[in-house]
Amino acid sequence: MDKVFKALADDTRRRLLDRLHEDNGQTLGELCERIAMTRQSVTQHLAVLEAANLISTVRRGREKLHYLNPVPLHEIQERWIDKFERPRLSVLGALKRRAEEAMTDKPSFVYVTYVASTPEKVWEALTDPDLTAAYWGGRNISDWRPGSRWEHVCTDGPGDAVVVGEVVESEPPTRLVTTWVDPRNEGREDMCSRVTYDIAPYEDIVRLTVTHEDLWDEGALSDISNGWPAVLSNLKSLLETGRAMPQEPWLMPNR
Structure with a gap:
């Protein structure tokens, strides 16, 4: 969990997660298009997110696709949010939004x-x-x-x-x-x-x-x-x- 909090503490890494939430399964090049930063810097931020298990990667031919992994965020919710009686963050809601997006040829x-x-x-x-x-x-x-x-x-x-x-x-x-x-x-x-x-x-x-x-x-x-x-x-x-x-x-x- 320490790695998750460290990863989320950086604004750039939060924006990368936002980009994946909007359009899951992006390549490094696609992520770099909307981040004013060098590819090397974005790669380093993605490595921190992957080490925290906030993203996962899948090889598709020569491309490497990046996916948001909601499990660590759900664990934070259960430990730090639910017990303070804040509104529950619904994992099923996130799945519903993903299901409503247009199907693509990327892994579903x-x-x-x-x-x-x-x-x-x-x-x-x-x-x-x-x-x-x-x-x-x-x-x-x-x-x-x-x-x-x-x-x-x-x-x-x-x-x-x-x-x-x-x-x-x-x-x-x-x-x-x-x-x-x-x-x-x-x-x-x-x-x-x-x-x-x-x-x-x-x-x-x-x-x-x-x-x-x-x-x-x-x-x-x-x-x-x-x-x-x-x-x-x-x-x-x-x-x-x-x-x-x-x-x-x-x-x-x-x-």
């Missing part, structure tokens, strides 16, 4: 979390059927080779797959890319999205970045914006404590 949703674990264990948690059943409510089933089919099969009910797709890239234990589609819409490219898991080790911890792109409508964006934080929080709990949360977090009502 990016979520970053840090896990006290190893890349190998995070990879296993994403791909092992028994582990995914423990924290995700379904078994991820595949041989995880490029071109192979994968399925997310619910552990309760008749055992039908609720999500299917193809493994696009598989580089254990650092990168996994899959397509993502409801089985009822299989074969429809306009209803198929894409999920990328990037697993980056740093000493004794791992940064897991999940990018969900090519979503077909605003309803899908809203659904995954609520679902991914719950699933990944449960994964983090399982790997760090040895057990998932006692309740399924994605069933918690939004207020």
Whole structure:
């Protein structure tokens, strides 16, 4: 949290966050256009924001796209604002505004979390059927080779797959890319999205970045914006404590 407050103390860095709030997923060049500062200086400010986990970055070809990460701001809200009974800053409100913006060809949703674990264990948690059943409510089933089919099969009910797709890239234990589609819409490219898991080790911890792109409508964006934080929080709990949360977090009502 000290890094977050330090990052927010600078006016330039706050303006950079404002620019990303207005138009998420910008390149360095795009951010520099509205900041009267050299590229080197802007790069240094972005590095401070990334170190504080206030922004995340995703490579798209030769470009590096920058995204606002609201999680640290939400943590500040819970610790320093809610207890003083100030009006609650609604994370869902921010997600709603993002959903109302025009869809682009940039990644539609990016979520970053840090896990006290190893890349190998995070990879296993994403791909092992028994582990995914423990924290995700379904078994991820595949041989995880490029071109192979994968399925997310619910552990309760008749055992039908609720999500299917193809493994696009598989580089254990650092990168996994899959397509993502409801089985009822299989074969429809306009209803198929894409999920990328990037697993980056740093000493004794791992940064897991999940990018969900090519979503077909605003309803899908809203659904995954609520679902991914719950699933990944449960994964983090399982790997760090040895057990998932006692309740399924994605069933918690939004207020």
